[in-house]
Amino acid sequence: MSDNQSAPSTAPTVRFEDFGLAPEILRALSDQGYVHPTPIQAEAIPVVLQGRDVMGAAQTGTGKTAGFSLPIIQRLLAHANASASPARHPVRALILTPTRELADQVADNVKAYAQHTPLRSTVVFGGMDMKPQTVILKGGVEIVIATPGRLLDHVEQKNINLGQVQMLVMDEADRMLDMGFLPDLQRIINLLPKQRQNLMFSATFSPEIKKLAGSFLRNPVTIEVARSNATNENxxxxxxxxxxxxxxxxxxxxxxxxxxxxxxxxxxxxxxxxxxxxxxxxxxxxxxxxxxxxxxxxxxxxxxxxxxxxxxxxxxxxxxxxxxxxxxxxxxxxxxxxxxxxxxxxxxxxxxxxxxxxxxxxxxxxxxxxxxxxxxxxxxxxxxxxxLTGFVPRSGRDRGSDRGAERGGRRERDRDDGRGSRNSHGAQGAHNTHSGHSYTPGARGAYAAPRKQPLDPFFTQPYVPSSETAGETKLAENKSSIKPQKQKVAALLGGKR
Structure with missing residues (x-):
């Protein structure tokens, strides 16, 4: 297969055992009823087993997770051991995902594929307590599935060491690079060894994303088993x-x-x-x-x-x-x-x-x-x-009337509660009941015009100051014209003799 070219389609007669996978892995696949690989799996597994960088594009739901997790488990079996020492179980494979749900799902798949091997795996993502994750990480794991933010949290707490990572996987790589994860990814990549295998898998690869991916991959093999950005024909x-x-x-x-x-x-x-x-x-x-x-x-x-x-x-x-x-x-x-x-x-x-x-x-x-x-x-x-056949929506006018009536009724009830709480005698106001809502006799609608109050002629007359007010004003003016006397200061303090 040439670099940066789409892989040819694979015959459906290919079986997982044809890839030379370990008996423990084949047993796990048999437990789940898997015999024949999907096209993306058939094309990706042999290339990943060779240690090449891969950019894999396939329709969602075609089994990309097994396409990278099975060869990762196969390659890590050489380092598998049953030792209880955390030092014998360093992180050798790192799988990054954009969402917590996807990280949890990938972790379940990896655990199922490696269930008959001594390899350890775990998942870390935000929104959960860090303490249980910390205990597992410090106990030693070979495969870590993580979201970028929570992984950096553990790095800052010195709960994980990425110095021995041999394989880096970016699942849903287009979202990882395109939706604000690039700064976190760059920080993580700087913590990894220079010599490592990089794998990117996604359903969509825009030209911009391919350009960004080129900075992380070394002479990658591009595998596309379907037209880029195609939808599932089913x-x-x-x-x-x-x-x-x-x-x-x-x-x-x-x-x-x-x-x-x-x-x-x-x-x-x-x-x-x-x-x-x-x-x-x-x-x-x-x-x-x-x-x-x-x-x-x-x-x-x-x-x-x-x-x-x-x-x-x-x-x-x-x-x-x-x-x-x-x-x-x-x-x-x-x-x-x-x-x-x-x-x-x-x-x-x-x-x-x-x-x-x-x-x-x-x-x-x-x-x-x-x-x-x-x-x-x-x-x-x-x-x-x-x-949409058979669908008769309510008109916007009806819905608006319903909402207005609801708001008006709610304001009416609020005003009734305040007005009926007491009357001029201090007693509870009378309420009648109609259609399940209480109201006060004589209450007005929510949008009714305000009642006109009788106008007091006092407020229409021009202002004429009273005699008391005039006297106070004159006294204030006289006080303001009197200059305050300066306070005498002793000669020793700079005053005149």
Missing amino acids: VTQIIYKVEEEAKRDAVSHLIRERNLKQVIVFSNTKIGASRLARHLVAEGVKASAIHGDKSQSERMQALEQFKVGGVEVLVATDVAARGLDIAELPCVINFDLPYNAEDYVHRIGRTGRAGATGDALSLCSEKDARLLADIEKLTKQKLTPVE
Whole structure:
């Protein structure tokens, strides 16, 4: 295979045992029912085993994690030992991911593949107590999966030494380099040995990202098993034309009409995700939100509940768009089209994984036209919005009237509570009840014009100073004209004799 060229497709008859993997690794793969590698695995594993730098591009959900973790475990087996000394278990492989959820998922895969070997692995990410992570790190581990920020925290606390790292992996490398991680990555790379193997894997590689990656990789082999930035052919993409104000009702309609019991709904903002989740709960849907403002324990609990069926709809920001592997996820919904077109590829890649089929439904309003055009340009696909059949949204006027009536009623009740608390006799004011709301007789509407009060003629007369006021003014003027006498100072202190 020549450098910087796409790898040819591999025949499906290739088996994992053809790569010369150790019996312990093949046993772990057999335990999980894996026999044939995916195209990205078949192309990447032999190259990584040779010690070459790799830039791997493949559609999300095609098994990139095994493409780099299996050869890493194979190469580290030469250093595996059962010694209890931490010095015999230095960090030899470092895997960096952009999100906590992806780091946790990669760690689970690495642990499963290395379960029959003496190799140790762990995961460190923010949002969790550092003490348990510190205990494991100081006990010695060969493979560390981490998010950049928390890894640097442990470096500053001297809980980890990166001086013996032989392999560096950047999973979802485009996001790592493009979304503000570059300064942290540069700090981490400066702590690593100069001689090491570098691996970058992602579903999308823009020309700018390739240029940045060139500064980290040494004569890399580029492996692309599918067209760059391509979407999964197993995913059916549908764009629905919906007004912005009707999107929440449209999501409820899609969930009911399609009888969806497991779906991820993507929102661009954390506030929008929380509001949509509350709206769905009010509609009788078991929904939960996951975003950056949630604690790590809350996010992991929501994901676990979603995987086991306790939560039917997971409303998420792009924190869940990268790398999450949920078996047989039938559908994803884009409540908002992503600002970054590449995120669209990752979002819809949550469904249709491992050869399964899935649906990707997106809601598009007039203001989303530019975002849709960016997606079409990136994926080289024409996505024509269609009408959402059977959906009759409430008009914006009705919703505005409802909100105005609700605000007016709330202000009315607040004013009634203050006005009816006491009357001229100090007794509790009388209240009547109508339609479940209390009100005070004679109370006025929230937007009623103020009552006109009788005008006192005193305030319309010109100002005429009284005699007392004039006398006080004259006395004040006389006082101001009297010059204060200077205080006499003794001669010894500089005064005159």
